Amino acid sequence: MAGVTNAPFRQLCQEAARAGLPTPEQAPAIHATDVPEGIFVSEMVTSRALVERTPESMRIIQAAPGEKVRSVQLYGVDPATVRAAVRMLVSEDRADHIDLNFGCPVPKVTKRGGGAVLPWKRDLFAAIVRGAVQEAGEVPITVKMRMGIDEDHLTYLDAARSARDAGVAWVALHGRTAAEHYSGTAHWDAIARLKEAITDIPVLGNGDIWSAEDALAMVEQTGCDGVVVGRGCQGRPWLFTDLVAGFAGSEVRVRPRLREVAGVLRRHAELMVDHMGEEDRALRELRKHMAWYLKGYPAGGDARRALALVDSLADLDAKLADLDLDAPYPGEAAEGKRGRAGSPKVPHLPEGWLDSREIDGRLAALLAQAELSVSGG
Numbered sequence: 115m116a117g118v119t120n121a122p123f124r125q126l127c128q129e130a131a132r133a134g135l136p137t138p139e140q141a142p143a144i145h146a147t148d149v150p151e152g153i154f155v156s157e158m159v160t161s162r163a164l165v166e167r168t169p170e171s172m173r174i175i176q177a178a179p180g181e182k183v184r185s186v187q188l189y190g191v192d193p194a195t196v197r198a199a200v201r202m203l204v205s206e207d208r209a210d211h212i213d214l215n216f217g218c219p220v221p222k223v224t225k226r227g228g229g230a231v232l233p234w235k236r237d238l239f240a241a242i243v244r245g246a247v248q249e250a251g252e253v254p255i256t257v258k259m260r261m262g263i264d265e266d267h268l269t270y271l272d273a274a275r276s277a278r279d280a281g282v283a284w285v286a287l288h289g290r291t292a293a294e295h296y297s298g299t300a301h302w303d304a305i306a307r308l309k310e311a312i313t314d315i316p317v318l319g320n321g322d323i324w325s326a327e328d329a330l331a332m333v334e335q336t337g338c339d340g341v342v343v344g345r346g347c348q349g350r351p352w353l354f355t356d357l358v359a360g361f362a363g364s365e366v367r368v369r370p371r372l373r374e375v376a377g378v379l380r381r382h383a384e385l386m387v388d389h390m391g392e393e394d395r396a397l398r399e400l401r402k403h404m405a406w407y408l409k410g411y412p413a414g415g416d417a418r419r420a421l422a423l424v425d426s427l428a429d430l431d432a433k434l435a436d437l438d439l440d441a442p443y444p445g446e447a448a449e450g451k452r453g454r455a456g457s458p459k460v461p462h463l464p465e466g467w468l469d470s471r472e473i474d475g476r477l478a479a480l481l482a483q484a485e486l487s488v489s490g491g
Contacts, residue, residue: 115344116157117402121178122385124154126351126378128181134358134366151358153183158215161190161199175208176389185211187258189218191228191481193241200249209253211283214246216259216273217320219292225462227481230260230292233273238473238481244280254283258320258342261304263461264293267468270304274312286318286342292461296345306336318342324450325353326360326367348452349406351378372411373439379407383430397424410447413437 131151156174163171177184186209190196196214203209216239218229233239247255257277262268274285287308289300300321309317319332320342329341347353352368359366370378382403386396404421413421417436424430464480473481 117399118348119155119157120174120386120389120399121156121176121181122382122389123351124156124181125178125385126382127154127347127354128152128178130351130368131354131358133352134355134364135362151182152354153185153211154178154181155185155187155211155213158187158189158218161188161192161195164188164199164202165195173390175203183210184208185213187213187215188246189215189223189228190242191226191232191238193238193245196242197245197249200246200255204250204253211254211256212246212250213256213258213286214243216257217288219260219290219295219461221459221462224292225464227464227467227477231263231461231463231467233259233269234263234267234467234471235473235477236272236276236471239273240276240280243277243282247281255281256284256286257282258286258288260288261291261301263463263468264291270308271311274308274317278312278315282315284316284318284339285312286320288342288344289319289321294458297457302332302336305332305338309337309339316340320344322346322451324452326356329357330360345452349403349409350452369443371439371443372413372437372441375407375411376434376437376439379403380427380430380434383427387427393427394425397426397430400424400430406452409452410444410449411437412441412444 128151135151159171159174164175175186186203188196188199190199200212203212216230216232218224220229223229224231227235232242243255243257257273259270259273261270268291270287274287277285285308287305289302289304290296290298302319302321305317305319305321316339318340319336319338323329323332323341323343324346328346329343332338332341341357343353343357352370355366355368383397383400386400387393390396390399401422401424405418408418408421417433420436421430421433424433464477466477
């Protein structure tokens with residue numbers, strides 16, 4: 115979710131989640147304080163960039179206004195650097211929760227042994243997680259991972275046991291391998307197997323949560339303790355209204371007209387300008403969200419292309435005014451999968467990566483440089 119879950123978007127999602135808290139009339143047996151609003155995790159930041167305090171890394175970990183839990187998603191392949199990054203976050207009171215990302219499947223990460231392929235190296239994975247927990251003290255460390263490299267090289271059960279033994283607060287599993295990227299259907303059965311194997315800390319499920327009904331179904335089918343949402347909220351911060359309401363037993367669901375979508379999009383733009391301090395840069399960053407917000411709504415190709423080129427708030431206002439803002443919620447056309455699913459791919463791995471489950475000197479030297487080419491600062 116790089117470039118998506120920055121502070122402005124997290125603010126929108128948190129506000130939407132709070133709107134989903136049920137009233138006594140909607141759920142008389144539930145007190146609003148008993149309903150979790152969720153934790154909204156930052157974009158992935160590399161431990162190297164954070165230790166070096168690059169301007170971009172410091173922007174990434176900036177909390178959203180009113181953020182109850184400052185949650186930082188940290189990427190790293192070198193135990194010492196991850197330790198240093200966690201030490202910085204904790205000692206300077208910059209995070210209330212740190213999530214270690216072992217789920218990224220993109221080639222520029224995996225070809226250097228990071229992300230979803232790192233748990234294959236058991237000693238390296240254990241050293242990173244154990245070191246992070248030790249440095250964090252009372253700040254909870256959690257782990258998000260995939261099933262493994264591919265169907266022949268699954269790692270999630272071993273990795274979850276290792277993370278549990280290191281003292282993490284929970285483990286989250288995306289029910290796909292690195293090879294599957296975001297294609298096909300997530301393997302919820304793997305989440306169920308993980309929940310059966312790990313009973314002493316919470317297990318969260320991730321993959322194909324497009325609606326509150328999907329989240330409730332995942333919990334029912336797998337027994338997991340909660341869900342992690344990624345692509346499902348792109349262009350739909352109000353999904354968290356639905357999720358909070360759904361888990362509280364309420365049937366409240368948000369079905370916005372195009373005018374309401376345009377209003378959220380306009381506020382998103384304002385928050386981006388405030389966050390970045392540069393109107394043109396903020397609007398350029400917002401462009402990627404346009405297609406997600408408009409999915410299923412009657413906006414022609416010309417209007418969509420124009421919105422994908424906006425460069426100022428005034429320009430955005432003019433382009434939004436050209437839409438049929440009275441258009442009602444389009445139903446299924448606005449729901450379901452969003453973002454690029456892609457197709458299965460052979461993972462890019464360091465040479466000799468699969469020869470052993472342990473790290474040798476050559477690979478250790480490679481990993482020392484791995485974070486330099488990864489986004490996040």
